[in-house]
Amino acid sequence: MAYMSETHAARGDSALGGFVPTLVARWRAWRSYRATVAALSALTDAELDDIGVTRGEIRAVARRAR
Numbered sequence: 001m002a003y004m005s006e007t008h009a010a011r012g013d014s015a016l017g018g019f020v021p022t023l024v025a026r027w028r029a030w031r032s033y034r035a036t037v038a039a040l041s042a043l044t045d046a047e048l049d050d051i052g053v054t055r056g057e058i059r060a061v062a063r064r065a066r
Helices: 002-011 019-041 045-050 055-065
Strands: none
Touching: 019 055, 045 055
């Protein structure tokens, strides 16, 4: 237990020091995912075909784009 306390003291982290940045990063990744899904969903089937994506692949492509 003392090791963990010393580690936190050395880094200067608060109790939520790692939680908040992680939460913000996940929120930004989710927003990016939603924006990508929306942008790709707005394309026509012909436009999707031009970039090599089918409608069924939109969510998978958006997940990889994060």
